[in-house]
Amino acid sequence: MKKLTSPYKWGMIIDLDRCTGCGACVVACQAENNVAICEKKEISEGRNMHWLRIERFWVGDYPDVRVRFLPVLCQHCHDAPCEPVCPVYASYHNPDGLNGQVYNRCVGTRYCGNNCPYAVRVFNFYDHTWPKPLDNQLSPDVTVRPRGVMEKCTFCVQRIRRAKEDARGAGRMIADGEVQPACAQTCPSEAIVFGNMADPQSRVARLSRSPRGFRLLEHLGTHPSIVYLKGGGREHV
Ligand code: SF4
Secondary structure (H helix, E strand, O other): OOOOOOOOOEEEEEEOOOOOOOOHHHHHHHHHOOOOOOOHHHHHOOOOOOOEEEEEEEEOOOOOOEEEEEEEEOOOOOOOOOOOOOOOOOEEEOOOOOEEEOOOOOOOOOHHHHHOOOOOOEEOOOOOOOOOOHHHHOOOOOOOOOOOOEEOOOOOHHHHHHHHHHHHHOOOOOOOOOOOOHHHHHOOOOOEEEEEOOOOOOHHHHHHOOOOEEOOOHHHOOOOOEEEEOOOOOOOO
16 A cells, blocks of 8 residues: 555545435535536436435335435545556545546546546536526636546545645644535535544544444455445444
8 A cells, every 4th residue: 555644644434324315415516616517418428527426225125125325426545546547647646645636637538437446537528617607606716627637526625725724824733523525514414524534533533443334345455535334323423
């Protein structure tokens, strides 16, 4: 595994027992990150744009059927298969363990998307526009991606950057819970928790040690930064 050179290692916990599949995280992510709004034609071509999707599973047999939800976003893998295949180093690893994407370096080969086992990268097949008045909602902190560029979840890196600047100005570390990506901030059932895995006392680090924890496709050796919790019970941390 790569060695990190920062006191931060950002990670996320998603408690599947808390997720109700409401989709608030999906909408919040779209609004925060200037994710394009797609028309029917684009969606029917399989070219929808979203950085976070909710997968739905049915468990049991009729009449005893239950529905389960699985929010899937970039797993910010520690050994990310999307990084070594990019010929122009647009997909890279930052010192905090984030899998980043340099938009103005991306030449649109889409090798990264093909190599991602979680299918969380989306490609701008078109130049997108925002109908009025939604164009007023675009965030000035986030680049609007042009046609031909690959994109995906950044763990709301613009919020992390701002929190880092604030903390550096005050001569301290970012406090536990001080920075939240839009999805975690918006989730009404608090199914998503974000924080610094490098701090063993942080809420994410404590939750990641739960016996309910698992990582998506962990047998592939990608070492994701997201830990899912399943199987009943609640940790009060
Ligand atoms: S989930 Fe996919 S896009 Fe994200 S770091 Fe892993 S391989 Fe790369």
